[in-house]
Amino acid sequence: MSLSEAVLVFVVLAPGVVFGVFALLWLLGWTPGERVVSRITGGTFSACTLGVSGLFWKLAFGGEPRVVVTFGNWFAVHDYRFPLVLMVDHLSLPFLAMTVLLSGLIGQFSATYLHRERGFFRFFVLLHLFAFGSLLAFAAGSFDLLAGGWEIVGITSVLLIGFFQLRSAPVENGLRVFAVYRACDIGLLVGVFAMHHWAGTALFSSGFPMLRGGHAVIVCLLLLLAASGKAAQVPFSGWLPRAMEGPTPSSAIFYGAISIHAGAYLLLRVHPMLAQSALASALVILIGAATAIHGTIVGRASADAKTSLAYASLTQVGVMFVEIGIGWTNVAIAHVLGHAMVRTMQFLRAPSMLHDDHQMHSAIGDEVTPAGWQLEDLLPERVQLWLYRWAFDRGHLDTILDRWVVHPLLEVSRHLANLDRIGSPRVASRSRQVAISLPDPVSQGGD
């Protein structure tokens, strides 16, 4: 194994190892102090940042298009193999750099921000797991491994949304986000299966698994489903404001920087296949454009800082989808990097926004003039009012999902429960007692 390969392995595994050690220590009954945790976090991500810098040097000046580390097969059954391949190339390097840099910064910020918070240690454990999942997804050399990292990012995200576990609302919102993630991840699982089935491989470290015609369209559409779910694109945008229940540092890194851009990364990765399918490309553009418009309108009616920022993120990610659909992949990568940095900074400043506003007022000595175009002022008043209502209910997206998906599913479930009760009177009465006090399991709570 060459030095660059070893560095790649270190960068990906280091946060995972720290997570494993922290978790094991806690299970054994020892919880490290805040100072130890923050120093280990700082050290880990500093070392990772140095490692990524080395990889950047290697790719930029070493004349190699990619660094690939092959560990063989994680498991294999006849022709079906789950290869363990890590790869860094010109697409994944910016995402790796963004992940280690921002994770380190968030770690340093949180050491102060969450000082003496009850879940301080839990936050850092989950931060390391999240960084490991993200790095695994971005450095994966196959869609199989990418799916593994993708799922880890999802579960960590949900656990951090429910960080303030003593309140019901964050926990219920975490459950809602988890349900959306799992539903959309079906697209990734079936898409990877379809690649194996039709192309015989899901590896992309040694050339992209090329599919043509209808097969390519199906795989692209399945992966688009997964990407749309993770990037909160229309019609799945409803989970994003719910995710703001988590602590500010996790909102910053998940929904301002890394998790929200994972969908864009997936589409960028699959772009060689996407470019072959006019239908899938058109759908990516359509979804992106719809999300951008939805995000900008709803964001204007949001009353709190974090939700406004979340919708601003959504708008930008929608634009990124449009760029990817058109084929401007380099523009999309640059957009991702710039947006992630700016948005993370904005999220981290969100708790001090009122203080900032007061300072600005004091400095100017007058009202702050709103910046930007207020195009909605050009619309007739009735349309403005309708648009405001529409935006206030976040485009009715959650209402539509609830009415057409969640409630019918729960209704079917209740009917099945009634069927089960036939011939079992004791069970019937007991279950009915419970059902009376039953809050809606997924629609309860707010943000």
Place this chain on the structure above:
Amino acid sequence: MPHPRWIPDARFLVGVAIAVPWLAALLVATYRRRTRIISFLAALISVVACALLLEIAPPGESLYHALMLLFSCLTLGATLVLPRRDCGPAIISGILFILGSTLLAYSADNLLILLAAWILSAIPFFLPRWCQADTWRPRAALLVSAIALGLAIALIAASSNAISIENLKGRSPGGNAAFGLLVTAVVFRKGILPAHAWVADAAEGGPTIPTALLFNGHFGALLVAKLIVPLFATTTVKLFPILSYLALATALYIAIRALTENSPRRLLAFLALSQSASILAGLESQTAEGITGALVHWFVVTVSTVGLFGILRLLEVRFGENLTASKHLGLAEHAPRLAVSFAVFGLALVGLPGTLSFCSQDLLIHGTLASHPLTGLLLPIATAMNAVSVFRLFTRLFLGKRRTGFTAVMDALPRERWVLAVGMLFVVLGGLFPNVIVAQRSAEADTLLGAIHTRTSSVPVSSKSRPPILQWLYAHPGKKPAFKSAELDASKMP
């Protein structure tokens, strides 16, 4: 592998593994004291005997020995985890009785012994002191399955004059009638649609941990792997997909049903049932990936569900038996380690990356989608719903506002903690290094697959009979078939 001299004969080891728990059950029932110690020692002896059996098992034929070891280990763990109030002679002797009967079923090479084990393992459920389920369904389902199996075996014996499984392989004894009766036995014992309701009733009314052990004997899957596939190879190819469709429908049906269930016991039973139904779908898939996935999943589901039921029982003992998933109970504040263990086992049940079930689900989904592209889609959908239900149960039990009124409630005790840690290590280390388990199960899957392919001269499913859209979906230009010809695996014939 040569048989080391210091290891006793296989028959002797099987005898020890089965007889010791049974004798211990009798001892506990009569002596009525030191029940935990006696059961622990008996289970430990079983574990050692099963480990030695696995050591001397030939490669590719170690499935049942591995299952025996797994089940005896689970029983050993259960004897340690059982709360003191559950250590009465009735429950302990029932557990040991189930252990002996299950090991007998796994090791049976004879139809009558299999039938005896099938009936014996269900006997505790007919004892009113042991199982307090007020509904008639658990007993009815177990009875119907035993009658169906008994009739099938009678038919097989009458038509072929043989009861040795080895001698009957590939002969389709008893024809479609025997096949139908065996499938009926599987449907009722496993809780496949429409005979699914008894599983939740039993979980709610029976003692938690022993009932979980009974479910996780997976006798339905055992019957498929041990009897139906090897004996009815030709019929399996033609008719078995019906059972597969039923299993997939069960997985989805139960997953939907679980979404609004608020009794933790019933909810866990539904989750276990839905996830284990996919084992049957995998066994039927006739692909190496599907069968291997099913066999690995068998192990994961067994460990995870016993772990989950065990933790639930520990919570019931600490916080009362009226736990519900209809509101947030905030128990993580009192029992953080039980909360983490529950999360790990729960997420391991539904395919979290880093656990063994991620690999088994991956293989299962590939296998079922490869053999049934449209119906196979039900499996990932059902798994996604189950994940939501597991997470809902976790959040409702453990998160939310802290309950007041409990005084000095203990988190996991050391003996509980170590047992749970071993279970978690199994699912996590198995997930990090899955090839150790997958490679062994793959060899056993080849044996099963070879039994089907070498005994059927025709193509498994006629591709020309499919509609054009399915032919297009089935097309896989980039992939070679797992078995090019029947002769290829003739050497692996059982």
